[in-house]
Amino acid sequence: MTSGRDYAGPDLVIIGSLLSDPARVAIMMALAGGEALRPGELAKRAAVAPSTASFHLAKLMDAGWIVHDQQAAIRRYKLASPEVAEILEHLAYVAPPAPVSSLRGHQAREALREARCCYDHMAGTLGVSLTQALLRQDVLRACGDHFQLTADGGQWLRNRAMSLPEPGVDKRAFARPCLDWTERGCHLAGRLSAAILTHWTEHGYVIRPEKARSLRVTSAGHEQLIAWGITKLSHEPTAAGS
Amino acid sequence: MTSGRDYAGPDLVIIGSLLSDPARVAIMMALAGGEALRPGELAKRAAVAPSTASFHLAKLMDAGWIVHDQQAAIRRYKLASPEVAEILEHLAYVAPPAPVSSLRGHQAREALREARCCYDHMAGTLGVSLTQALLRQDVLRACGDHFQLTADGGQWLRNRAMSLPEPGVDKRAFARPCLDWTERGCHLAGRLSAAILTHWTEHGYVIRPEKARSLRVTSAGHEQLIAWGITKLSHEPTAAGS
DNA sequence: CAGCCCCTTCGATCCGAGTCGAAACTTCGT
DNA sequence: ACGAAGTTTCGACTCGGATCGAAGGGGCTG
Numbered sequence: 211m212t213s214g215r216d217y218a219g220p221d222l223v224i225i226g227s228l229l230s231d232p233a234r235v236a237i238m239m240a241l242a243g244g245e246a247l248r249p250g251e252l253a254k255r256a257a258v259a260p261s262t263a264s265f266h267l268a269k270l271m272d273a274g275w276i277v278h279d280q281q282a283a284i285r286r287y288k289l290a291s292p293e294v295a296e297i298l299e300h301l302a303y304v305a306p307p308a309p310v311s312s313l314r315g316h317q318a319r320e321a322l323r324e325a326r327c328c329y330d331h332m333a334g335t336l337g338v339s340l341t342q343a344l345l346r347q348d349v350l351r352a353c354g355d356h357f358q359l360t361a362d363g364g365q366w367l368r369n370r371a372m373s374l375p376e377p378g379v380d381k382r383a384f385a386r387p388c389l390d391w392t393e394r395g396c397h398l399a400g401r402l403s404a405a406i407l408t409h410w411t412e413h414g415y416v417i418r419p420e421k422a423r424s425l426r427v428t429s430a431g432h433e434q435l436i437a438w439g440i441t442k443l444s445h446e447p448t449a450a451g452s
Numbered sequence: 453m454t455s456g457r458d459y460a461g462p463d464l465v466i467i468g469s470l471l472s473d474p475a476r477v478a479i480m481m482a483l484a485g486g487e488a489l490r491p492g493e494l495a496k497r498a499a500v501a502p503s504t505a506s507f508h509l510a511k512l513m514d515a516g517w518i519v520h521d522q523q524a525a526i527r528r529y530k531l532a533s534p535e536v537a538e539i540l541e542h543l544a545y546v547a548p549p550a551p552v553s554s555l556r557g558h559q560a561r562e563a564l565r566e567a568r569c570c571y572d573h574m575a576g577t578l579g580v581s582l583t584q585a586l587l588r589q590d591v592l593r594a595c596g597d598h599f600q601l602t603a604d605g606g607q608w609l610r611n612r613a614m615s616l617p618e619p620g621v622d623k624r625a626f627a628r629p630c631l632d633w634t635e636r637g638c639h640l641a642g643r644l645s646a647a648i649l650t651h652w653t654e655h656g657y658v659i660r661p662e663k664a665r666s667l668r669v670t671s672a673g674h675e676q677l678i679a680w681g682i683t684k685l686s687h688e689p690t691a692a693g694s
Numbered sequence: 695c696a697g698c699c700c701c702t703t704c705g706a707t708c709c710g711a712g713t714c715g716a717a718a719c720t721t722c723g724t
Numbered sequence: 725a726c727g728a729a730g731t732t733t734c735g736a737c738t739c740g741g742a743t744c745g746a747a748g749g750g751g752c753t754g
Binding site (some may be wrong): 218220221222223224225226227228229230231232235238239240268280287297299300301302303305306307310315316318319322352353355377387389391396417 | 460461462463464465466468471472474477480481540543544545546549552557558560561594597622629661667676
């Protein structure tokens with residue numbers, strides 16, 4: 211009888227309003243790699259004037275999607291939490307692919323599909339293959355909506371020079387699946403996943419290029435992939451060069 | 453060097469544009485229960501003029517989010533697929549709760565939290581509890597990003613008068629987890645989940661009220677919950693009445 | 695067959711939101 | 725301390741899109 215719209219569930223309009231603007235989406239995608247960027251850089255990425263970028267950053271701050279380092283004098287904006295990056299992955303999972311006109315755009319997309327950074331962990335074919343490898347070798351086991359380290363899993367990781375992240379220092383989950391738009395699968399999220407990327411980066415297995423979300427697997431990294439039981443990655447390191 | 457925004461990933465703006473309008477979201481939420489509704493009814497739910505509703509329906513059709521029965525003379529719109537309902541659940545999972553001002557709105561929200569229909573299967577506390585019960589009793593087992601029926605699971609279901617859905621008649625998954633915004637957990641999606649709701653509805657265990665997404669568990673249904681090993685549901689049937 | 699109801703299309707209106715430039719403010723380097 | 729570069733705020737403009745009413749077209753019913 212009440213003719214108004216009285217839907218009682220979550221408010222999707224807030225999400226939609228923030229995502230309906232190309233410049234804001236460009237900003238969020240620029241930050242999705244986990245890097246903290248300055249307003250001027252974000253304005254360039256979004257192809258808008260600095261004042262416009264500032265306007266958008268204020269909106270995203272209000273929504274709690276991004277934060278900026280308070281202590282530093284120069285503001286650097288970044289995603290508010292790893293969960294925001296996972297939300298973006300969720301949304302990308304269901305979004306249609308953007309039309310790609312240029313050759314550069316095509317190459318960039320292929321690089322993203324292959325291996326990219328989702329806030330602080332690996333995604334793309336690399337991330338999905340890693341997750342499948344850990345499950346196949348019974349390092350992790352699916353347990354409800356999260357992954358559990360098996361009894362032998364801890365030793366398995368230590369055998370590969372991984373130091374396990376200590377549990378419970380904050381509320382972040384140890385290991386959870388995160389939808390991946392690349393291959394319609396899941397990649398590993400959570401503290402373990404972040405530790406793996408940190409470990410691989412420190413040892414030079416993967417390199418994070420400047421100004422891009424994509425990851426480059428080095429030749430040493432490809433040897434490491436074999437040690438981890440990852441075989442699905444398509445490109446050889448020489449083929450990944452420009 | 454290229455100053456334009458050359459992001460190569462999926463286009464989130466399309467999703468955002470569709471979701472940025474309250475009337476369109478109201479229409480989608482009205483259809484999320486799985487019911488096929490006529491334009492006039494949707495216009496009432498969205499609190500807009502019929503012409504405006506028609507405008508929105510055309511946009512949602514173009515996007516492929518909804519379809520209408522072609523054969524019938526009277527058009528009834530419904531979601532294009534179960535996957536669309538899951539997308540909405542995903543989004544609701546990450547969206548902030550809508551502000552509730554009225555008592556009716558509060559009651560409606562509680563009803564949705566308790567038990568609701570997500571296209572053709574159960575969601576809310578009921579759906580989450582069902583999924584956990586099936587996992588706990590080893591009827592289903594998590595296997596990557598989907599659920600697998602165990603060897604004993606088929607008999608377990610048949611013992612409860614369930615006829616299993618035949619696999620592979622279409623491409624729809626047998627059983628998959630689907631994020632549930634109610635309790636930050638997962639409920640069961642896929643063909644098995646739809647079969648369970650059909651079975652329960654036919655036997656009068658649950659009732660789908662007209663003009664609402666919420667489900668009502670009957671007293672016979674509460675007995676059935678015990679048989680399925682579901683104990684978490686909070687309200688007794690008498691307490692659920694208005 | 696006629697009348698009624700419902701839905702869609704079209705035209706016009708209006709509001710909100712994104713955009714930029716100018717100006718003020720802050721911070722860093724010289 | 726002063727100049728330069730970067731960032732934010734403010735004001736004004738513009739434009740896309742949501743909205744409704746009127747008109748046109750079917751379909752069902754009496």
